[in-house]
Amino acid sequence: xxxxxxxxxxxxxxxxxxxxxxxxxxxxxxxxxxxxxxxxxxxxxxxxxxxxxxxxxxxxxxxxxxxxxxxxxxxxxxxxxxxxxxxxxxxxxxxxxxxxxxxxxxxxxxxxxxxxxxxxxxxxxxxxxxxxxxxxxxxxxxxxxxxxxxxxxxxxxxxxxxxxxxxxxxxxxxxxxxxxxxxxxxxxxxxxxxxxxxxxxxxxxxxxxxxxxxxxxxxxxxxxxxxxxxxxxxxxxxxxxxxxxxxxxxxxxxxxxxxxxxxxxxxxxxxxxxxxxxxxxxxxxxxxxxxxxxxxxxxxxxxxxxxxxxxxxxxxxxxxxxxxxxxxxxxxxxxxxxxxxxxxxxxxxxxxxxxxxxxxxxxxxxxxxxxxxxxxxxxxxxxxxxxxxxxxxxxxxxxxxxxxxxxxxxxxxxxxxxxxxxxxxxxxxxxxxxxxxxxxxxxxxxxxxxxxxxxxxxxxxxxxxxxxxxxxxxxxxxxxxxxxxxxxxxxxxxxxxxxxxxxxxxxxxxxxxxxxxxxxxxxxxxxxxxxxxxxxx
Numbered sequence: 001x002x003x004x005x006x007x008x009x010x011x012x013x014x015x016x017x018x019x020x021x022x023x024x025x026x027x028x029x030x031x032x033x034x035x036x037x038x039x040x041x042x043x044x045x046x047x048x049x050x051x052x053x054x055x056x057x058x059x060x061x062x063x064x065x066x067x068x069x070x071x072x073x074x075x076x077x078x079x080x081x082x083x084x085x086x087x088x089x090x091x092x093x094x095x096x097x098x099x100x101x102x103x104x105x106x107x108x109x110x111x112x113x114x115x116x117x118x119x120x121x122x123x124x125x126x127x128x129x130x131x132x133x134x135x136x137x138x139x140x141x142x143x144x145x146x147x148x149x150x151x152x153x154x155x156x157x158x159x160x161x162x163x164x165x166x167x168x169x170x171x172x173x174x175x176x177x178x179x180x181x182x183x184x185x186x187x188x189x190x191x192x193x194x195x196x197x198x199x200x201x202x203x204x205x206x207x208x209x210x211x212x213x214x215x216x217x218x219x220x221x222x223x224x225x226x227x228x229x230x231x232x233x234x235x236x237x238x239x240x241x242x243x244x245x246x247x248x249x250x251x252x253x254x255x256x257x258x259x260x261x262x263x264x265x266x267x268x269x270x271x272x273x274x275x276x277x278x279x280x281x282x283x284x285x286x287x288x289x290x291x292x293x294x295x296x297x298x299x300x301x302x303x304x305x306x307x308x309x310x311x312x313x314x315x316x317x318x319x320x321x322x323x324x325x326x327x328x329x330x331x332x333x334x335x336x337x338x339x340x341x342x343x344x345x346x347x348x349x350x351x352x353x354x355x356x357x358x359x360x361x362x363x364x365x366x367x368x369x370x371x372x373x374x375x376x377x378x379x380x381x382x383x384x385x386x387x388x389x390x391x392x393x394x395x396x397x398x399x400x401x402x403x404x405x406x407x408x409x410x411x412x413x414x415x416x417x418x419x420x421x422x423x424x425x426x427x428x429x430x431x432x433x434x435x436x437x438x439x440x441x442x443x444x445x446x447x448x449x450x451x452x453x454x455x456x457x458x459x460x461x462x463x464x465x466x467x468x469x470x471x472x473x474x475x476x477x478x479x480x481x482x483x484x485x486x487x488x489x490x491x492x493x494x495x496x497x498x499x500x501x502x503x504x505x506x507x508x509x510x511x512x513x514x515x516x517x518x519x520x521x522x523x524x525x526x527x528x529x530x531x532x533x534x535x536x537x
Contacts, residue, residue, distance in 0.1 A: 187469075187476075191412045194470030194502025197245045201505045204245070205266045208238035213270065242266040246509035247492075247499040256510075258320025264510045268312035275306040275329055275340045281319025282311065282327040289324050289365055295397055295526050296324045296365045298357060300383055302376030302405075303331075303343040303437055310375055310507060317513045318373075323520070324365065328357045330382070333435045343377055344435025347447060350377075351385035358386075358395055369397040371526060373516065375507050376474065379465075380405030381441060385451050393458035397525045400464045400516055403471055403506050407452060407479040408443035412472050443479070457484030464488045464519040466512055473503040488522075490515055 215231035222228070242265025243250055256262035260281040271277055281287075282299065289296065297318055301310035307327035318325045330353040331345035343350065358370055372383050379401030386392035387399065417424050431438040440447045457463055463482050469491060471477045481489040492499045492511055501509045520526050 188412070190470050191472040191475060193500060194468065194505075195412075195472040196502075197470065197500055198472070198502040198504040201242055201245050201266070201502075201508070202269070204238040204241045205269045208235050208242065208263075208266045209268065209270045211235035211238065239263055239266050242508065243510075246501040246505040247496060248508075248510040252510040256317060256320060258316070260316035260319050262313060262316045262320065264313060265508055267309050267508055269309060271308040271312070272306060273340050274308060275338065275342065277308050278327050279308050279311045279315040281316040282307070282325045284319065284325075287319060287324050289367060290322060291528055293322050293324065293526060294367065294528050295369060295371050296326060296361050296367055297371045297373055298354075298361055299325065299327045300354065300372060300374035300378030301327075301329070301343060302374070302378050303441070304341050305375070305378075306340055306342045310378075313508045314373070314513060314516070317517075321517055321520075323526075326357070326361050328353075330354060330357075331435070331437060343382075344437045346436045347377070347381050347385055347440050348389075350382045350437070351390055354382060354386045355390050355392060358392065362395065369395055369525070371398045371400070371520070371523070372396055373400045373402070374404070375402045376503065377405045377437060377441060379403065380474075380480070381447070381451055384456075385447075387458050387461065388451055388454065393461050396461050398462040398464075398520070398523045400466065400519050401480070401482075402466045402512060402516070403468060403474055403503050404465050404480050405441050405474050406456070406465070406482060408441060408445055408448050409474040409479060410443055410476075412475050455484060456482040457487060459485075462486050462488075462519075462523050464490065464515075466490045466492065466506070466515050466519075468499060468501055468503070468506050469493050470500055471503045471506075488519065490519075 211231045211234035215228050215235060218227045218231065220228045239253075240250060242248075243252065244265075246265050248264045252264045253262060256264070268279065271279075278284075299307065299311045299315060299318075301307055306329050311327055315325050315327060329342045331343040331347075331350040332339055333345050354372075361367075361370055374380070374383055383392075383399060383401075384406065387396060417427055420427075439445065463484070463486055465480050465482055465488075467477055467480045467490065469477055471480070474480055481487075492501075492506070492509075492515065495515070496511045499509070499511055501512075506512050
């Protein structure tokens, strides 16, 4: 298959096209268009997990070539972005700053244990020639610290080996690994599991919302309270099913203490059609910034979603934790201000809307910076465009992406519908009529190079990505990871092996918000100590 194919990705997809996913499963497997845990196809390389000890062993073997990389290695190190699939991202952090990402230690690894089970072997290539600037790198996994000072000849080779030992990052290999059909099939099953969970989640959400609304309307008095209790029981049963579908403990609601009710496992689907109504805990004038939490949080919804639905769980969780939370809508391609389907406009324009919201929040609160938390497009390309192309990094302390749409997606291979003779391309282009954001997020989109061409991250911002392997929209899921300093890439299955939420369910799952709160707690600027407390030097 040509590697220049455009791969389409969405953040909400009609359930009626599930059948098409299965029809194209054979094409997906045979052509290498799907990606397993750490596997790639065409001209890309796998993202794998490598421990400090493994890095040390491979560093000894590559010391000589590290001092003088060959021309072919230099060519391989140059990423291809436009017109070619980026392939599976290396899920981890290349050089993380220990002092600014305390929680990164357990998560700053590439891939996971499932990579080894799938038969994927880590590869190591010669490290690039070290420059002459003193550099200190702290190994997250091994705890080893190595300093590369100015050197040449044998000293430079030794410094390169020390850096290889210090960092668990896996550099691109000069040899392309053949696709593993078995691993592809395993990952495809995971993606279809995530799709099934998301469909089930929507179903139980409808039941929960309708039953809860009926109970509130009837009240506990008529007919001795029987209709009320029946409706409440139905709502509770649906919420329990939602917890099971999102890998949430059944007692999670009782632990989410605070003034705002949290119902994990289900969203507020009824308020999807009331896009201007903020979710509980957001845009609340009674909540103020505090010394403990001096930075406001702005929540950014995904493609075709909106604030009241996307953040019906996350906003009250954060508000109960003491944070000042804001939500807003963006990307409306119609002239109807009440139109509920948001996030489908041109991503460049959506990023400017985010910039305006940041300025508004800073003016309202008097804070110096904000924290951005987003889902899907809202956790990927839109805020990344703001940070990387609109100089937004100067106003942002931290950016947390949940199932983020970084580096493009192929929607479990469904983008290859375009290859069907005669009808394929028109079907593919039909999505563009619904808004440019759909195709802008496909692997191979020129906008990807515009956003990430000069690096994934910018100085001064703490980055966290939170990912599920069962994601069936932003695929391969390894594309969601970011590379750069001050990055923590979290795969939820590494922390919760039984986590099974898909692309939608991840924002309603308690483990996700445990990870978010942990990332916030690791940001000193978001959790200043009270003024009467002193910290010893």
